[in-house]
Amino acid sequence: MPPPPAKWKGKCEFKDSSLCNNKLIGARSFNLAAKAEQPLDIDGHGTHTASTAAGAFVSNADVLGNARGTAAGIAPSAHLAIYKVCFPDGGVDCAESDILAGMDAAIQDGVDVMSISIGDDPGTPLFDDIMAVGSFAAIEKGIFVSCSAGNFGPTNSTLSNEAPWILTVGATSLDRMLVATAKLGNGAVYDGQSISRQKNSKQPEKQLPLVFNSSLCGEGALNGLDVKGKVVLCERGIVGRIAKGQMVKDAGGAAMILMNKEIDGFSTLADLHVLPAAHVSFADGEKIKAYINSTRWPTATVVFRGTTLRDTSTSAPAMLSVSSRGPATQSKGILKPDIVGPGANIIAAWPFSLENATVTAPTFNVMTGTSMSCPHLSGVAALLKGSHPSWSPAAIKSAMMTTADVTNIAGKPIVDEKHQPADVFAIGAGHVNPTKANNPGLIYDIKPDDYMSYLCGLGYTDQQVGKIVRRNIKCAEQEKLPGGQLNYPSFSVTLGHSQTFTRTVTNVGTASSVYAVKINPPSGVYVTVKPSILSFSDMNHKATYAVTFTRARNNTAIRPFTQGYIAWTSDKYSVTSPISVTLQ
The missing domain is CATH 3.40.50.200 (Peptidase S8/S53 domain)
Structure with a gap:
Protein backbone atom coordinates (compact mmCIF):
# COMPACT_ATOMS: atom_id res chain seq x y z
CA MET A 1 0.00 0.00 0.00
CA THR A 172 -30.20 -8.92 -0.81
CA SER A 173 -29.06 -12.52 -0.88
CA LEU A 174 -26.03 -13.96 -2.65
CA ASP A 175 -25.77 -16.82 -5.13
CA ARG A 176 -23.79 -18.71 -2.45
CA MET A 177 -25.51 -20.88 0.14
CA LEU A 178 -24.12 -22.58 3.24
CA VAL A 179 -26.47 -25.52 3.14
CA ALA A 180 -27.81 -27.42 6.12
CA THR A 181 -30.47 -29.99 5.28
CA ALA A 182 -33.31 -31.19 7.47
CA LYS A 183 -33.94 -34.85 6.64
CA LEU A 184 -37.15 -36.32 8.02
CA GLY A 185 -38.01 -39.87 8.92
CA ASN A 186 -40.46 -40.08 6.01
CA GLY A 187 -37.64 -39.41 3.54
CA ALA A 188 -38.51 -35.77 2.92
CA VAL A 189 -35.52 -33.44 2.55
CA TYR A 190 -35.63 -29.68 3.11
CA ASP A 191 -32.61 -27.55 2.33
CA GLY A 192 -31.94 -24.68 4.70
CA GLN A 193 -28.85 -22.80 5.79
CA SER A 194 -26.45 -22.89 8.72
CA ILE A 195 -22.74 -23.08 9.49
CA SER A 196 -21.29 -26.28 10.82
CA ARG A 197 -19.06 -26.25 13.88
CA GLN A 198 -18.23 -29.89 13.14
CA LYS A 199 -14.59 -30.59 12.33
CA ASN A 200 -15.77 -33.67 10.45
CA SER A 201 -18.29 -32.69 7.83
CA LYS A 202 -19.15 -36.37 7.27
CA GLN A 203 -21.00 -36.74 10.57
CA PRO A 204 -23.37 -39.75 10.79
CA GLU A 205 -26.92 -39.10 9.60
CA LYS A 206 -28.68 -40.51 12.65
CA GLN A 207 -32.41 -39.99 12.86
CA LEU A 208 -33.50 -38.58 16.22
CA PRO A 209 -36.94 -37.90 17.71
CA LEU A 210 -38.42 -34.66 16.32
CA VAL A 211 -40.57 -32.45 18.55
CA PHE A 212 -42.46 -29.15 18.32
CA ASN A 213 -43.13 -28.29 21.95
CA SER A 214 -42.79 -24.49 22.12
CA SER A 215 -43.10 -22.46 18.96
CA LEU A 216 -40.66 -19.64 19.74
CA CYS A 217 -38.23 -21.57 21.99
CA GLY A 218 -37.81 -18.51 24.18
CA GLU A 219 -36.35 -18.09 27.65
CA GLY A 220 -37.69 -20.87 29.87
CA ALA A 221 -40.14 -22.11 27.22
CA LEU A 222 -38.56 -25.57 27.12
CA ASN A 223 -38.31 -25.96 30.89
CA GLY A 224 -39.93 -29.19 32.03
CA LEU A 225 -40.28 -30.49 28.48
CA ASP A 226 -38.57 -33.66 27.35
CA VAL A 227 -36.29 -32.56 24.51
CA LYS A 228 -33.11 -34.34 25.58
CA GLY A 229 -31.37 -35.92 22.62
CA LYS A 230 -34.08 -34.71 20.25
CA VAL A 231 -34.37 -32.41 17.25
CA VAL A 232 -36.48 -29.39 18.20
CA LEU A 233 -38.48 -27.37 15.67
CA CYS A 234 -38.55 -23.66 16.58
CA GLU A 235 -40.27 -20.73 14.90
CA ARG A 236 -38.41 -17.52 14.12
CA GLY A 237 -39.33 -14.36 16.03
CA ILE A 238 -39.03 -12.43 19.32
CA VAL A 239 -35.86 -14.22 20.43
CA GLY A 240 -32.64 -14.10 18.39
CA ARG A 241 -31.97 -16.99 16.04
CA ILE A 242 -28.76 -18.11 17.76
CA ALA A 243 -30.33 -17.58 21.19
CA LYS A 244 -33.06 -20.06 20.28
CA GLY A 245 -30.42 -22.70 19.61
CA GLN A 246 -28.83 -21.95 22.97
CA MET A 247 -32.21 -22.52 24.66
CA VAL A 248 -32.54 -25.86 22.89
CA LYS A 249 -29.00 -26.86 23.83
CA ASP A 250 -29.49 -25.82 27.46
CA ALA A 251 -32.61 -27.98 27.61
CA GLY A 252 -30.66 -30.98 26.33
CA GLY A 253 -31.74 -30.85 22.71
CA ALA A 254 -29.44 -32.39 20.11
CA ALA A 255 -30.31 -30.20 17.11
CA MET A 256 -32.68 -27.47 15.97
CA ILE A 257 -34.72 -26.84 12.87
CA LEU A 258 -35.49 -23.11 12.73
CA MET A 259 -38.45 -22.22 10.53
CA ASN A 260 -39.46 -18.79 9.30
CA LYS A 261 -42.61 -16.99 10.26
CA GLU A 262 -44.91 -16.39 7.30
CA ILE A 263 -43.73 -12.79 7.03
CA ASP A 264 -40.12 -13.93 6.38
CA GLY A 265 -41.10 -16.37 3.64
CA PHE A 266 -38.14 -17.94 1.88
CA SER A 267 -35.47 -15.67 3.38
CA THR A 268 -33.12 -18.05 5.24
CA LEU A 269 -29.75 -17.29 6.84
CA ALA A 270 -26.52 -19.11 7.65
CA ASP A 271 -25.77 -18.47 11.32
CA LEU A 272 -23.02 -19.95 13.45
CA HIS A 273 -25.29 -21.86 15.81
CA VAL A 274 -24.25 -23.49 19.07
CA LEU A 275 -25.60 -26.87 17.97
CA PRO A 276 -26.42 -28.53 14.63
CA ALA A 277 -29.19 -26.46 13.06
CA ALA A 278 -30.95 -25.82 9.77
CA HIS A 279 -32.83 -22.60 9.02
CA VAL A 280 -35.68 -23.41 6.61
CA SER A 281 -38.38 -21.39 4.87
CA PHE A 282 -41.89 -20.89 6.18
CA ALA A 283 -43.30 -23.20 3.50
CA ASP A 284 -40.90 -26.00 4.40
CA GLY A 285 -41.48 -25.42 8.10
CA GLU A 286 -45.21 -25.89 7.61
CA LYS A 287 -44.51 -29.20 5.86
CA ILE A 288 -42.32 -30.29 8.77
CA LYS A 289 -45.12 -29.39 11.21
CA ALA A 290 -47.56 -31.44 9.13
CA TYR A 291 -45.18 -34.41 9.25
CA ILE A 292 -44.89 -34.13 13.05
CA ASN A 293 -48.69 -34.19 13.33
CA SER A 294 -49.03 -37.10 10.91
CA THR A 295 -47.09 -39.75 12.79
CA ARG A 296 -46.70 -41.00 16.32
CA TRP A 297 -42.91 -41.16 16.17
CA PRO A 298 -41.57 -38.31 13.98
CA THR A 299 -37.81 -38.24 13.50
CA ALA A 300 -35.29 -35.98 11.79
CA THR A 301 -31.62 -35.19 11.44
CA VAL A 302 -29.60 -32.17 10.34
CA VAL A 303 -26.93 -32.73 7.71
CA PHE A 304 -24.40 -30.10 6.63
CA ARG A 305 -23.76 -30.05 2.89
CA GLY A 306 -21.28 -27.18 2.91
CA THR A 307 -20.97 -24.38 0.37
CA THR A 308 -23.00 -24.46 -2.83
CA LEU A 309 -23.35 -21.94 -5.63
CA ARG A 310 -26.76 -21.43 -7.12
CA ASP A 311 -27.08 -21.71 -10.87
CA THR A 312 -29.11 -19.52 -13.20
CA SER A 313 -32.29 -21.44 -12.40
CA THR A 314 -32.41 -19.87 -8.95
CA SER A 315 -33.53 -16.48 -7.71
CA ALA A 316 -30.36 -14.77 -6.46
CA PRO A 317 -30.12 -11.95 -5.70
CA VAL A 406 -33.67 -5.11 -11.63
CA THR A 407 -33.25 -8.71 -12.79
CA ASN A 408 -31.50 -11.64 -11.11
CA ILE A 409 -28.84 -13.99 -12.47
CA ALA A 410 -31.56 -15.90 -14.33
CA GLY A 411 -32.67 -12.72 -16.09
CA LYS A 412 -35.97 -12.63 -14.21
CA PRO A 413 -37.25 -9.84 -11.93
CA ILE A 414 -35.58 -9.68 -8.52
CA HIS A 431 -29.15 -4.13 -7.34
CA VAL A 432 -25.80 -2.38 -7.71
CA ASN A 433 -23.80 -3.12 -10.86
CA PRO A 434 -20.33 -1.61 -10.28
CA THR A 435 -19.08 -2.12 -13.83
CA LYS A 436 -22.00 -0.27 -15.39
CA ALA A 437 -21.86 2.42 -12.71
CA ASN A 438 -18.33 3.30 -13.79
CA ASN A 439 -19.66 4.38 -17.19
CA PRO A 440 -23.29 5.48 -16.74
CA GLY A 441 -23.67 7.73 -19.79
CA LEU A 442 -25.71 10.43 -18.02
CA ILE A 443 -25.82 11.60 -14.42
CA TYR A 444 -28.28 13.57 -12.30
CA ASP A 445 -26.26 16.04 -10.23
CA ILE A 446 -27.36 17.98 -7.14
CA LYS A 447 -25.61 20.86 -5.40
CA PRO A 448 -25.70 21.28 -1.61
CA ASP A 449 -27.70 24.52 -2.00
CA ASP A 450 -30.41 22.53 -3.79
CA TYR A 451 -30.88 20.43 -0.67
CA MET A 452 -31.43 23.59 1.39
CA SER A 453 -34.15 24.65 -1.04
CA TYR A 454 -35.61 21.16 -0.70
CA LEU A 455 -35.62 21.39 3.12
CA CYS A 456 -37.38 24.75 3.00
CA GLY A 457 -39.86 23.20 0.56
CA LEU A 458 -40.73 20.55 3.15
CA GLY A 459 -42.25 23.31 5.26
CA TYR A 460 -39.57 23.17 7.92
CA THR A 461 -39.04 26.27 10.04
CA ASP A 462 -35.85 28.28 9.78
CA GLN A 463 -34.74 26.76 13.08
CA GLN A 464 -35.39 23.20 11.88
CA VAL A 465 -33.46 23.72 8.65
CA GLY A 466 -30.72 25.42 10.66
CA LYS A 467 -30.38 22.33 12.86
CA ILE A 468 -29.61 20.25 9.77
CA VAL A 469 -27.24 22.61 7.97
CA ARG A 470 -25.80 24.00 11.24
CA ARG A 471 -26.06 27.67 10.35
CA ASN A 472 -28.73 30.33 10.22
CA ILE A 473 -31.15 29.95 7.32
CA LYS A 474 -34.06 32.16 6.26
CA CYS A 475 -36.40 30.10 4.12
CA ALA A 476 -38.26 33.28 3.16
CA GLU A 477 -35.13 34.29 1.26
CA GLN A 478 -34.51 30.78 -0.08
CA GLU A 479 -36.09 29.16 -3.11
CA LYS A 480 -38.55 26.50 -1.93
CA LEU A 481 -38.19 23.32 -3.91
CA PRO A 482 -40.97 20.71 -3.72
CA GLY A 483 -39.51 17.29 -2.90
CA GLY A 484 -40.39 15.81 -6.26
CA GLN A 485 -38.52 18.62 -8.05
CA LEU A 486 -35.14 17.76 -6.55
CA ASN A 487 -32.88 16.58 -9.38
CA TYR A 488 -33.00 13.03 -8.07
CA PRO A 489 -32.37 9.93 -10.23
CA SER A 490 -35.77 8.48 -9.27
CA PHE A 491 -39.36 9.72 -8.97
CA SER A 492 -41.72 9.55 -6.01
CA VAL A 493 -45.07 11.07 -6.96
CA THR A 494 -48.16 11.73 -4.87
CA LEU A 495 -50.82 12.02 -7.55
CA GLY A 496 -54.27 13.53 -7.54
CA HIS A 497 -54.98 14.37 -11.20
CA SER A 498 -51.70 15.54 -12.77
CA GLN A 499 -48.20 16.66 -11.82
CA THR A 500 -45.15 17.73 -13.81
CA PHE A 501 -41.52 17.44 -12.73
CA THR A 502 -38.30 18.53 -14.40
CA ARG A 503 -34.91 16.86 -14.40
CA THR A 504 -31.50 17.85 -15.75
CA VAL A 505 -28.95 15.28 -16.89
CA THR A 506 -25.24 15.76 -17.59
CA ASN A 507 -23.45 13.89 -20.35
CA VAL A 508 -20.49 11.88 -18.98
CA GLY A 509 -20.54 9.17 -21.64
CA THR A 510 -19.86 9.68 -25.34
CA ALA A 511 -19.27 13.28 -26.42
CA SER A 512 -21.63 13.13 -29.39
CA SER A 513 -24.66 11.11 -28.39
CA VAL A 514 -28.42 10.90 -28.74
CA TYR A 515 -30.80 9.42 -26.19
CA ALA A 516 -34.43 8.44 -26.72
CA VAL A 517 -36.87 8.01 -23.87
CA LYS A 518 -38.41 4.66 -23.07
CA ILE A 519 -41.38 4.68 -20.70
CA ASN A 520 -42.89 1.85 -18.68
CA PRO A 521 -45.77 3.74 -17.08
CA PRO A 522 -47.20 2.88 -13.68
CA SER A 523 -50.54 1.09 -13.93
CA GLY A 524 -53.40 3.56 -14.28
CA VAL A 525 -51.09 6.52 -14.91
CA TYR A 526 -50.22 8.25 -18.18
CA VAL A 527 -46.62 9.43 -18.44
CA THR A 528 -45.41 11.93 -21.02
CA VAL A 529 -41.82 13.14 -21.41
CA LYS A 530 -40.83 16.29 -23.31
CA PRO A 531 -38.61 16.35 -25.20
CA SER A 532 -38.52 12.65 -26.02
CA ILE A 533 -35.05 12.95 -27.56
CA LEU A 534 -31.95 14.37 -25.83
CA SER A 535 -28.94 15.27 -27.99
CA PHE A 536 -25.43 16.04 -26.75
CA SER A 537 -22.49 17.38 -28.73
CA ASP A 538 -19.84 17.38 -26.01
CA MET A 539 -18.88 16.01 -22.63
CA ASN A 540 -20.45 17.60 -19.53
CA HIS A 541 -23.19 19.23 -21.60
CA LYS A 542 -26.56 19.35 -19.85
CA ALA A 543 -30.11 18.77 -21.03
CA THR A 544 -33.41 19.28 -19.22
CA TYR A 545 -36.63 17.37 -19.69
CA ALA A 546 -40.11 17.48 -18.14
CA VAL A 547 -42.19 14.50 -17.03
CA THR A 548 -45.94 14.75 -16.59
CA PHE A 549 -47.85 12.13 -14.62
CA THR A 550 -51.61 12.05 -15.19
CA ARG A 551 -54.06 9.74 -13.52
CA ALA A 552 -56.20 7.80 -15.97
CA ARG A 553 -59.90 8.73 -15.83
CA ASN A 554 -60.94 5.10 -15.58
CA ASN A 555 -58.37 4.30 -12.88
CA THR A 556 -60.27 2.51 -10.14
CA ALA A 557 -57.22 0.77 -8.69
CA ILE A 558 -57.59 -0.31 -5.09
CA ARG A 559 -53.85 -0.43 -4.46
CA PRO A 560 -52.56 2.94 -3.21
CA PHE A 561 -49.17 2.51 -4.89
CA THR A 562 -48.16 1.83 -8.45
CA GLN A 563 -44.76 1.84 -10.13
CA GLY A 564 -42.88 2.02 -13.42
CA TYR A 565 -39.73 3.50 -14.89
CA ILE A 566 -38.26 5.98 -17.36
CA ALA A 567 -35.10 5.09 -19.27
CA TRP A 568 -32.98 7.23 -21.56
CA THR A 569 -31.40 4.88 -24.09
CA SER A 570 -28.68 5.34 -26.69
CA ASP A 571 -26.76 2.86 -28.79
CA LYS A 572 -24.46 2.33 -25.78
CA TYR A 573 -26.27 3.31 -22.59
CA SER A 574 -29.51 2.83 -20.71
CA VAL A 575 -30.04 5.39 -17.93
CA THR A 576 -32.99 4.21 -15.86
CA SER A 577 -35.05 5.95 -13.18
CA PRO A 578 -37.67 4.06 -11.14
CA ILE A 579 -41.07 5.65 -10.51
CA SER A 580 -43.34 5.28 -7.50
CA VAL A 581 -46.82 6.81 -7.63
CA THR A 582 -49.03 7.17 -4.57
CA LEU A 583 -52.64 7.57 -5.67
CA GLN A 584 -54.66 10.06 -3.64
Missing part, protein backbone atom coordinates in the same frame (compact mmCIF):
# COMPACT_ATOMS: atom_id res chain seq x y z
CA PRO A 2 1.23 3.53 -0.73
CA PRO A 3 1.42 6.04 2.13
CA PRO A 4 -1.66 8.12 3.01
CA PRO A 5 -2.46 11.00 0.63
CA ALA A 6 -0.98 14.40 1.39
CA LYS A 7 -4.40 15.77 2.39
CA TRP A 8 -4.75 13.23 5.22
CA LYS A 9 -4.94 14.78 8.70
CA GLY A 10 -6.14 11.80 10.72
CA LYS A 11 -4.79 10.27 13.91
CA CYS A 12 -3.98 6.84 15.28
CA GLU A 13 -5.28 6.65 18.85
CA PHE A 14 -4.20 3.10 19.67
CA LYS A 15 -1.79 2.91 22.58
CA ASP A 16 0.36 0.89 20.22
CA SER A 17 0.56 3.25 17.24
CA SER A 18 2.18 0.51 15.14
CA LEU A 19 -1.32 -0.97 14.74
CA CYS A 20 -1.88 1.76 12.15
CA ASN A 21 -0.09 1.44 8.82
CA ASN A 22 -0.49 2.36 5.17
CA LYS A 23 -3.73 0.35 5.05
CA LEU A 24 -5.29 1.38 8.36
CA ILE A 25 -4.24 5.03 8.32
CA GLY A 26 -6.43 6.26 11.16
CA ALA A 27 -8.29 5.02 14.21
CA ARG A 28 -10.15 7.29 16.61
CA SER A 29 -12.59 6.87 19.48
CA PHE A 30 -15.45 9.16 20.48
CA ASN A 31 -16.96 8.33 23.85
CA LEU A 32 -17.81 11.26 26.10
CA ALA A 33 -18.34 8.82 28.97
CA ALA A 34 -14.78 7.45 28.73
CA LYS A 35 -12.57 9.84 26.82
CA ALA A 36 -9.44 7.71 27.11
CA GLU A 37 -11.00 4.60 25.54
CA GLN A 38 -9.09 3.13 22.60
CA PRO A 39 -10.84 2.55 19.24
CA LEU A 40 -10.85 -1.22 19.72
CA ASP A 41 -13.62 -3.42 18.35
CA ILE A 42 -15.32 -5.37 21.14
CA ASP A 43 -18.20 -6.99 19.24
CA GLY A 44 -16.89 -7.55 15.70
CA HIS A 45 -19.44 -5.42 13.83
CA GLY A 46 -17.01 -2.64 12.94
CA THR A 47 -14.24 -4.99 11.83
CA HIS A 48 -16.67 -6.93 9.65
CA THR A 49 -18.10 -3.87 7.91
CA ALA A 50 -14.73 -2.15 7.47
CA SER A 51 -13.17 -5.20 5.83
CA THR A 52 -16.21 -5.58 3.57
CA ALA A 53 -15.70 -2.07 2.23
CA ALA A 54 -11.92 -2.01 1.89
CA GLY A 55 -10.30 -5.20 3.18
CA ALA A 56 -7.12 -6.43 1.49
CA PHE A 57 -6.87 -9.76 -0.33
CA VAL A 58 -6.55 -12.75 2.03
CA SER A 59 -6.18 -16.27 0.68
CA ASN A 60 -7.68 -19.37 2.33
CA ALA A 61 -10.29 -17.40 4.23
CA ASP A 62 -13.11 -19.45 5.76
CA VAL A 63 -15.53 -19.67 8.66
CA LEU A 64 -14.60 -22.82 10.60
CA GLY A 65 -13.77 -24.53 7.33
CA ASN A 66 -16.92 -23.34 5.54
CA ALA A 67 -16.90 -21.30 2.30
CA ARG A 68 -13.14 -21.40 1.86
CA GLY A 69 -11.71 -19.00 -0.71
CA THR A 70 -9.94 -15.69 -1.23
CA ALA A 71 -11.48 -12.79 0.67
CA ALA A 72 -11.26 -9.11 -0.28
CA GLY A 73 -13.18 -5.94 0.30
CA ILE A 74 -14.90 -4.13 -2.55
CA ALA A 75 -12.10 -1.52 -2.70
CA PRO A 76 -9.06 -3.51 -1.51
CA SER A 77 -6.56 -0.82 -2.47
CA ALA A 78 -8.33 1.95 -0.56
CA HIS A 79 -6.93 3.39 2.65
CA LEU A 80 -9.11 2.81 5.70
CA ALA A 81 -9.84 4.96 8.75
CA ILE A 82 -11.93 3.82 11.70
CA TYR A 83 -14.11 6.04 13.91
CA LYS A 84 -15.54 4.22 16.92
CA VAL A 85 -18.77 5.83 18.11
CA CYS A 86 -20.68 2.92 19.67
CA PHE A 87 -20.03 1.70 23.21
CA PRO A 88 -22.44 -0.92 24.56
CA ASP A 89 -21.33 -0.37 28.15
CA GLY A 90 -22.49 3.24 28.33
CA GLY A 91 -26.26 2.82 28.59
CA VAL A 92 -26.84 4.09 25.03
CA ASP A 93 -24.98 1.97 22.50
CA CYS A 94 -24.44 4.76 19.99
CA ALA A 95 -24.89 8.19 21.55
CA GLU A 96 -25.85 10.96 19.13
CA SER A 97 -23.10 13.22 20.44
CA ASP A 98 -20.50 10.52 19.80
CA ILE A 99 -21.81 9.79 16.30
CA LEU A 100 -21.74 13.46 15.31
CA ALA A 101 -18.28 13.94 16.82
CA GLY A 102 -16.98 10.98 14.83
CA MET A 103 -18.53 12.18 11.58
CA ASP A 104 -17.18 15.70 12.07
CA ALA A 105 -13.71 14.31 12.76
CA ALA A 106 -13.82 12.19 9.61
CA ILE A 107 -14.67 15.30 7.60
CA GLN A 108 -11.80 17.25 9.12
CA ASP A 109 -9.40 14.35 8.64
CA GLY A 110 -10.07 14.27 4.90
CA VAL A 111 -11.95 11.06 4.12
CA ASP A 112 -13.54 10.57 0.68
CA VAL A 113 -16.30 8.12 1.62
CA MET A 114 -18.18 7.48 4.87
CA SER A 115 -19.68 4.03 5.40
CA ILE A 116 -22.10 4.12 8.33
CA SER A 117 -24.00 0.99 9.31
CA ILE A 118 -26.02 2.83 11.94
CA GLY A 119 -29.49 4.34 11.78
CA ASP A 120 -31.94 6.34 13.85
CA ASP A 121 -35.46 5.10 14.55
CA PRO A 122 -37.68 4.87 11.45
CA GLY A 123 -39.75 8.00 10.95
CA THR A 124 -37.35 10.37 12.70
CA PRO A 125 -37.71 13.91 11.27
CA LEU A 126 -34.60 14.99 9.39
CA PHE A 127 -33.96 17.86 11.79
CA ASP A 128 -33.86 15.36 14.69
CA ASP A 129 -31.83 12.76 12.77
CA ILE A 130 -28.17 13.00 13.71
CA MET A 131 -27.21 10.96 10.64
CA ALA A 132 -28.89 13.54 8.40
CA VAL A 133 -27.08 16.36 10.20
CA GLY A 134 -23.62 14.81 10.11
CA SER A 135 -23.92 13.58 6.54
CA PHE A 136 -25.05 16.98 5.25
CA ALA A 137 -21.80 18.49 6.50
CA ALA A 138 -19.98 15.67 4.72
CA ILE A 139 -21.58 16.13 1.31
CA GLU A 140 -20.93 19.88 1.51
CA LYS A 141 -17.23 18.90 1.53
CA GLY A 142 -17.67 16.47 -1.36
CA ILE A 143 -17.68 13.36 0.85
CA PHE A 144 -19.93 10.49 -0.20
CA VAL A 145 -22.09 8.97 2.58
CA SER A 146 -23.56 5.48 2.44
CA CYS A 147 -25.89 4.24 5.21
CA SER A 148 -27.86 1.10 5.99
CA ALA A 149 -31.61 1.20 5.36
CA GLY A 150 -32.35 -0.70 8.58
CA ASN A 151 -33.42 -4.21 9.55
CA PHE A 152 -37.12 -3.66 10.26
CA GLY A 153 -38.53 -5.22 7.07
CA PRO A 154 -40.50 -6.44 5.32
CA THR A 155 -43.14 -4.02 6.65
CA ASN A 156 -43.50 -0.81 4.64
CA SER A 157 -42.29 2.59 5.92
CA THR A 158 -39.63 1.13 8.22
CA LEU A 159 -36.62 2.95 6.76
CA SER A 160 -33.83 4.73 8.55
CA ASN A 161 -31.51 7.26 6.89
CA GLU A 162 -34.04 8.86 4.53
CA ALA A 163 -32.15 12.09 3.82
CA PRO A 164 -31.80 12.57 0.05
CA TRP A 165 -28.07 13.34 0.32
CA ILE A 166 -27.46 9.87 1.84
CA LEU A 167 -27.27 6.67 -0.23
CA THR A 168 -29.80 4.46 1.58
CA VAL A 169 -28.92 0.79 1.07
CA GLY A 170 -31.14 -2.28 1.36
CA ALA A 171 -29.95 -5.89 1.46
CA ALA A 318 -33.38 -11.79 -3.77
CA MET A 319 -34.53 -9.37 -1.10
CA LEU A 320 -33.84 -10.20 2.53
CA SER A 321 -37.00 -10.15 4.60
CA VAL A 322 -35.33 -8.02 7.29
CA SER A 323 -34.32 -5.27 4.87
CA SER A 324 -36.35 -2.14 5.72
CA ARG A 325 -38.82 -0.89 3.14
CA GLY A 326 -40.13 2.38 1.85
CA PRO A 327 -41.97 4.55 1.22
CA ALA A 328 -40.12 7.28 3.04
CA THR A 329 -42.15 9.00 5.74
CA GLN A 330 -40.07 12.17 6.12
CA SER A 331 -39.00 12.67 2.49
CA LYS A 332 -42.17 11.75 0.63
CA GLY A 333 -40.95 13.28 -2.61
CA ILE A 334 -37.91 10.98 -2.58
CA LEU A 335 -38.04 7.27 -3.42
CA LYS A 336 -36.19 5.23 -0.79
CA PRO A 337 -34.30 2.96 -0.39
CA ASP A 338 -32.02 4.11 -3.17
CA ILE A 339 -30.45 0.79 -4.04
CA VAL A 340 -29.72 -2.71 -2.74
CA GLY A 341 -26.59 -4.81 -2.44
CA PRO A 342 -25.31 -8.07 -0.92
CA GLY A 343 -26.24 -8.38 2.75
CA ALA A 344 -26.94 -12.06 3.46
CA ASN A 345 -24.35 -14.42 4.90
CA ILE A 346 -21.48 -12.03 4.24
CA ILE A 347 -18.07 -13.41 5.17
CA ALA A 348 -15.62 -10.79 6.38
CA ALA A 349 -12.90 -10.19 8.95
CA TRP A 350 -13.51 -10.86 12.64
CA PRO A 351 -11.31 -9.82 15.57
CA PHE A 352 -11.93 -12.81 17.84
CA SER A 353 -11.70 -16.58 17.83
CA LEU A 354 -15.03 -18.17 16.89
CA GLU A 355 -14.31 -20.95 19.36
CA ASN A 356 -13.71 -18.57 22.28
CA ALA A 357 -14.82 -14.96 21.94
CA THR A 358 -12.53 -13.89 24.78
CA VAL A 359 -9.46 -14.79 22.73
CA THR A 360 -8.11 -12.22 20.29
CA ALA A 361 -7.39 -14.32 17.21
CA PRO A 362 -8.31 -12.59 13.94
CA THR A 363 -10.36 -14.77 11.66
CA PHE A 364 -13.54 -14.50 9.55
CA ASN A 365 -17.20 -14.63 10.43
CA VAL A 366 -20.55 -14.51 8.67
CA MET A 367 -23.09 -11.73 9.33
CA THR A 368 -26.35 -10.64 7.76
CA GLY A 369 -28.29 -7.38 7.42
CA THR A 370 -28.22 -3.94 5.86
CA SER A 371 -25.14 -3.25 8.01
CA MET A 372 -23.41 -5.64 5.61
CA SER A 373 -24.91 -4.29 2.36
CA CYS A 374 -23.99 -0.70 3.22
CA PRO A 375 -20.18 -1.21 3.08
CA HIS A 376 -20.51 -3.03 -0.25
CA LEU A 377 -21.94 0.17 -1.73
CA SER A 378 -19.40 2.29 0.16
CA GLY A 379 -16.63 0.29 -1.48
CA VAL A 380 -18.20 0.80 -4.90
CA ALA A 381 -18.39 4.54 -4.17
CA ALA A 382 -14.67 4.54 -3.34
CA LEU A 383 -13.89 2.84 -6.65
CA LEU A 384 -16.01 5.37 -8.55
CA LYS A 385 -14.39 8.27 -6.68
CA GLY A 386 -10.99 6.92 -7.68
CA SER A 387 -12.07 6.55 -11.29
CA HIS A 388 -13.92 9.90 -11.45
CA PRO A 389 -12.35 12.20 -8.83
CA SER A 390 -14.31 15.24 -10.01
CA TRP A 391 -17.71 13.62 -9.49
CA SER A 392 -19.85 14.96 -6.67
CA PRO A 393 -21.50 12.64 -4.12
CA ALA A 394 -24.79 13.10 -6.00
CA ALA A 395 -23.14 12.16 -9.30
CA ILE A 396 -21.70 8.98 -7.79
CA LYS A 397 -25.10 8.09 -6.35
CA SER A 398 -26.75 8.74 -9.70
CA ALA A 399 -24.24 6.53 -11.52
CA MET A 400 -25.01 3.62 -9.21
CA MET A 401 -28.78 4.07 -9.23
CA THR A 402 -29.36 4.58 -12.96
CA THR A 403 -27.30 1.50 -13.88
CA ALA A 404 -28.64 -0.85 -11.18
CA ASP A 405 -30.01 -4.26 -12.15
CA VAL A 415 -37.99 -11.24 -6.03
CA ASP A 416 -38.85 -10.51 -2.42
CA GLU A 417 -39.01 -12.91 0.53
CA LYS A 418 -42.29 -14.35 -0.82
CA HIS A 419 -40.71 -15.06 -4.22
CA GLN A 420 -42.88 -12.33 -5.75
CA PRO A 421 -41.38 -9.54 -7.90
CA ALA A 422 -39.88 -7.03 -5.48
CA ASP A 423 -41.37 -3.54 -5.62
CA VAL A 424 -39.46 -0.27 -5.63
CA PHE A 425 -40.01 0.16 -1.88
CA ALA A 426 -37.84 -2.93 -1.45
CA ILE A 427 -35.16 -2.58 -4.14
CA GLY A 428 -35.23 1.13 -4.95
CA ALA A 429 -33.44 1.52 -8.27
CA GLY A 430 -32.26 -2.11 -8.13
